[in-house]
Amino acid sequence: MKQIKKLYHKKNLKPDEIVLDIETTGLSFFSDKLVLLGIITFEDNKFYINQFFAEYNNEEKELLKIYLKKIDNKKLFTYNGDVFDIPFLNSRLSFYGLEKIFVQNTDIYKIVTNYRKYFDFKSLKLEYIEKIIKINRDDPKRINSKSLLKSDLEKRINSFPILKHNENDLISTEKLINISDTFDNELSFFSKKLKSKITLKNISINKDLCFIEFFSEKKIDMFLSYDDVSVSSDNNLITLTIKVIYGKISKSDFGYVFINNRKIKSQSKYALGDKFLTIKENEIYNYKNIISIFKSLFN
Secondary structure, eight states: OEEEEEEEOOOOOOTTTTEEEEEEEETTTTTTEEEEEEEEEEEEEEEEEEEOOSGGGGGGHHHHHHHHHHHTTTTEEESSIIIIHHHHHHHHHHHTTTTOOOOOOEEEHHHHTTTTTSSSSSSSSSHHGGGGGTTEEEEOOOOOHHOOOOOOOOOOOOHHHHHHHHHHHHHHHHTTTHHHHHHHTTTTOOOOOOOOEEEEEEEETTEEEEEEEEEEEEEOOOOOEEEEEEEETTTTTTEEEEEEEEESSSSSSSSEEEEEEEEEOOOSSSSSHHHHHHEEEEEEEOHHHHHHHHTTTOO
């Protein structure tokens, strides 16, 4: 077994937390094998990237025992770990008669997915999401990387491409631990009138009504009602209700619009004139227009 250990200057990780990413011979929990266990962990008052690479198939069980030892009493961070990494590891543990372990895992993929309604992610792959916080990875060309991980090889050689890829996945995952702060900052503004930071938290549409929830750092007590808009509060939760119309917003796109009687400047790629503000453009909510409607109530 090959082991690589590198000092790591952490950005977000705490001593009782671990970042985990694995590489396997394939996607089957039953017939494929664990090849590479990668973790960022706290040891001897420092953080390290630890990688354990199985050069031979018969080293898989040893990899799994290392996994059990390293994650004991730790909180995990993964990217898509709830769907793949952890179920795969549990399946392989069962294969060898080892006890499954159910860990406290924060899956950053799920966190990112919660923001899809506001941000048009071209892909949810880690290599794309990491660019949001200006990470540019330096993966080597992974020529024949699939054959490198095949389970019928006598010995796995030239492990550098997959080790480097795994290392970059670990680093990106660690740096993305607080990615929700990045998104929430984009969905937030400070209201001078309310003297509080306001953050868009949730939104839904039922027929011709759109219900929008904001979180206020300061408790707010208010109720406003107009023909097209109403707003009410319950402690730190502010609910904005607006009337919307569904229809075509371009030759090929559909969405919901708000009749703009408030002279709000539209922030949209769709040219609908001054009369309409897009609220939902296909599957994406236009959070900029929504925030502008909220702000207009207090101008």
